Structure formats: C-alpha cells, structure tokens
Amino acid sequence: MSTSIALPRFLRIGAGAVEELGSVVAQLAITRPVLVTDAFLTGRGHTSRLVEILSKEGIDAAVFDKTVPDPTTDSLAAGLETIRSHDADAVIGFGGGSPMDTAKALAVLSASGGEMGSYKAPRVYTGPALPIIAVPTTAGSGSEATQFSVITDSATDEKMLCPGQSFLPIATIIDFELTMSMPPRLTADTGVDALTHAIEAYVSRRRNGFSDGLALAAMRTIASHLRRAYRDGDDRDAREAMMLASMQAGMAFSNSSVALVHGMSRPIGGHFHVAHGLSNAMLLPAVTRFSLEAAVGRYADCARAMRIVADTSSDDVAAAALADELEQLCHDVHVPTPRSYGIAEADWNSRLDLMAEQAIASGSPGNNPRVPTAEEIVEIYDAIYSGANT
The missing domain is CATH 3.40.50.1970 (Rossmann fold)
Structure with missing residues (x-):
C-alpha cells in the first residue's frame, strides 16, 4: 500500500x-x-x-x-x-x-x-x-x-x-x-509542543516509514536542546536545532497524524484560552502513561532516540523511562497544571464531559495507540488538573 x-x-x-x-x-x-x-x-x-x-x-x-x-x-x-x-x-x-x-x-x-x-x-x-x-x-x-x-x-x-x-x-x-527573542515560557511551551508532535506522529496508528524517520530525528534533537534554549535564549546552536526539529516534527505529524494529546488539548484551549503548546505540555506525561501498554515498543523507540536509556534496554524499561522523563522535562521547564495556571476547579469540572465529547469528535483520539472512552478522557482531565499521575 x-x-x-x-x-x-x-x-x-x-x-x-x-x-x-x-x-x-x-x-x-x-x-x-x-x-x-x-x-x-x-x-x-x-x-x-x-x-x-x-x-x-x-x-x-x-x-x-x-x-x-x-x-x-x-x-x-x-x-x-x-x-x-x-x-x-x-x-x-x-x-x-x-x-x-x-x-x-x-x-x-x-x-x-x-x-x-x-x-x-x-x-x-x-x-x-x-x-x-x-x-x-x-x-x-x-x-x-x-x-x-x-x-x-x-x-x-x-x-x-x-x-x-x-x-x-x-x-x-x-x-x-x-x-532568538522568544522568552523562556514561550520557548518551553513551543518546544514541548514540537516534542508532542514527534512522539504522536511516531506512535500514531497512521504512522509510516517517512514520518517515522522525521519524528525520531526531531525527538533526539529536542531532547538535547530544549532545556538549553529554555535556560539561555542566546544559545544560537540550541535555537537553530530547535527550529529544525520543530519543522521536522511538523512534517512528521502532517504526513502521519496527531493523537490523544492533541484531541484533549484543543478543548482546553477553546474553553480556557490556554495556548496550544502549553495545553499539550500539561497533557503529554499523563497521556503517555495512559497509552504505554498499547505500544510499548514504539514508546521504547522514542526513549532510545532521546538517549534516555541505552539501546540495549528492554522495551518495558525504556517505555517507562520515557514517561518519567516527560514528567521531569515538564517540571524542569515549569509547565503549570490547569489549577496552578488559574483555571477554577468548578469551571474545569463543569466542562469535562463536553471537552471529552469534543476531543473524541476531533478524530485525533482514534489515532492513539490506546483509543480511550469518553470516561477515560474525563479521568485524564481529572488527573492533570492538580498534577496527579495517570
């Protein structure tokens, strides 16, 4: 085909x-x-x-x-x-x-x-x-x-x-x-956004060999340069690397697809006016943990590409290490939770069912390795509100 x-x-x-x-x-x-x-x-x-x-x-x-x-x-x-x-x-x-x-x-x-x-x-x-x-x-x-x-x-x-x-x-x-003039917050949010594009393109049910190569290359580059660009906006090498990786990740998901993170992210942005990259960052660790069991080998490949583990590590160890690293990365670049961002709990809870419905209607969750029910999407939204793991 x-x-x-x-x-x-x-x-x-x-x-x-x-x-x-x-x-x-x-x-x-x-x-x-x-x-x-x-x-x-x-x-x-x-x-x-x-x-x-x-x-x-x-x-x-x-x-x-x-x-x-x-x-x-x-x-x-x-x-x-x-x-x-x-x-x-x-x-x-x-x-x-x-x-x-x-x-x-x-x-x-x-x-x-x-x-x-x-x-x-x-x-x-x-x-x-x-x-x-x-x-x-x-x-x-x-x-x-x-x-x-x-x-x-x-x-x-x-x-x-x-x-x-x-x-x-x-x-x-x-x-x-x-x-070069991007402030640290924008650097972090857009950088995690690019990483999300690469990971989702690689684990998507619509992946292909062309998108795989671009996605893995982007992951490796982002893993070694995002923290540098966040800490020092004048780091030209880090800025250049992130720009190229962002383009590669964009090409990857454009010719594969995004998945559950993006499906859940869009309603957060639409209802609470959270920037797209930031809402992706809020979701990425929890959605990855939710999805691991359905594509252990694929997530393990991501961990190896990002040099989180040795190439000889087992798939189970590598995939778990990826989820840990995504949590640590979001911690290091100070990604807020929806609560700490300032979204009132009552407002958040009142829209969970509608957000889950809109996420599913977007089609993106259907590309995820583990396709969620509406109830599972609500559970993930619940978990990320105050920072609990899923």
Whole structure:
C-alpha cells in the first residue's frame, strides 16, 4: 500500500534566510500578497522589515496584523476584508502558530467562501486556495510545514481542526534568528509542543516509514536542546536545532497524524484560552502513561532516540523511562497544571464531559495507540488538573 506525502514546494533554511523572502515570492510570480501577522511583531519593527524585503523585489504587500492567539472565526473577518480590498494573490503567515493558522484559513476562505466550520475534520479540503508562504518566528507549532489549520468557533468555543493540502504552505522560510527573542515560557511551551508532535506522529496508528524517520530525528534533537534554549535564549546552536526539529516534527505529524494529546488539548484551549503548546505540555506525561501498554515498543523507540536509556534496554524499561522523563522535562521547564495556571476547579469540572465529547469528535483520539472512552478522557482531565499521575 502506498503512502501519500505532502510537503512545501520551497524551503529556505538558515541564519538570515528571511532576507530571501522577496526572491522566493517573486519566483512564485506573486505580486500582491497580504502579510498576516500580529501587533507584537509589528510593534517590534519586524513587519516593516519584511515589507521592505518584499518591496525591493517590486512586490506590493499589504499588512494584516490583527491576528489573535488561538484564532477564532470572528477574528478572520477583518483579514478577509484586507485580502479583498488589496486584491491579494497570496498570503504570507509571519509569526507563531496563530498567525500561520490565520493565514491558512484566510487563504481558503478568500478563494472558496463559506464558513470555517464547513472545512473541519473529518472533511479533508483540497479545493481552491490562495498560495501560502510561511515564515515562523517560534520553534514549536510546525504549522509552516503542515496541511492543517486550527480555528476556534467563536459561537461554541470548539477548536476546529481543518485538514487538507489546500492548507499546506507552498513555500517556507526557516530562519532561527527570528526565534532568538522568544522568552523562556514561550520557548518551553513551543518546544514541548514540537516534542508532542514527534512522539504522536511516531506512535500514531497512521504512522509510516517517512514520518517515522522525521519524528525520531526531531525527538533526539529536542531532547538535547530544549532545556538549553529554555535556560539561555542566546544559545544560537540550541535555537537553530530547535527550529529544525520543530519543522521536522511538523512534517512528521502532517504526513502521519496527531493523537490523544492533541484531541484533549484543543478543548482546553477553546474553553480556557490556554495556548496550544502549553495545553499539550500539561497533557503529554499523563497521556503517555495512559497509552504505554498499547505500544510499548514504539514508546521504547522514542526513549532510545532521546538517549534516555541505552539501546540495549528492554522495551518495558525504556517505555517507562520515557514517561518519567516527560514528567521531569515538564517540571524542569515549569509547565503549570490547569489549577496552578488559574483555571477554577468548578469551571474545569463543569466542562469535562463536553471537552471529552469534543476531543473524541476531533478524530485525533482514534489515532492513539490506546483509543480511550469518553470516561477515560474525563479521568485524564481529572488527573492533570492538580498534577496527579495517570
């Protein structure tokens, strides 16, 4: 049986690669893109820098910098108006996962119309869309290399996974120097997010040989560099390694799938406005312990790739060591529990059944080595609230 693989057509990777954005866009015969970003990057002068780079190639770029963390259907309206008024022929997602997800959604909606909810899984959309160029400024989401966009329904707080090759960037610029100013909290959350992508891609029921290689490589790199980047944001080697690993992990899960962590993470983000990477980090150790028995060998491979255990260690020992290490990593980078993050217990408990229902409806838990019931998902949510092990 064959495996279908989808990747960006162009990749520019390395220090200073952002300076080549104009030539990449010109090569694609794009002349009127909209640069989709956020107010923070505009305030720091980064947006004007990219507009200038594009202008030098004769490219007339408009700017939409009103993206919001964990973008919502309501937040897309102004972006669509910018694209229409500029008569745009492409979108450039510049920033973390939220600006890139916003750019992807705008690319599809501006070309095909409709409501964002009509593009959510299980539908896989491959229809018309504006070309997407991605320029990430964080090392974690992997959105620069994936065929997914995640948008929250403003009416229901449902975090919708919207898949399909129409959401895949045609070109990606990977310049680790853009991540050098990431604060420790963001470094940790996006780094654990990337690790989650790699682990879930490797243990997923939809895994394949192509995604396996990328996932294992990303795990090894993240294990040896995330703590370094967290402790010292000026560590260029660690920043560069994390940026490459994030892209590899993104390519891995985009061509495999995510699983239970992501299925449970999206409702946390949708209901309590917890950043995606952080909600993944809250869940990763507990979900891994829940899942171990169904894929001991696979989780053992992860531990060996991360050099947690010797290659000669038994699968049982290695898999258990992986779960221990994930708990220690989250402790070392100060991942909060939902309680310590500030979510009231009554609010948390009142939404458990709905969150479990939404997690299952996303389809991601069905890719997990151990497919949970709704009751088991509620038990995991209960366990992570105050930090208990599962």
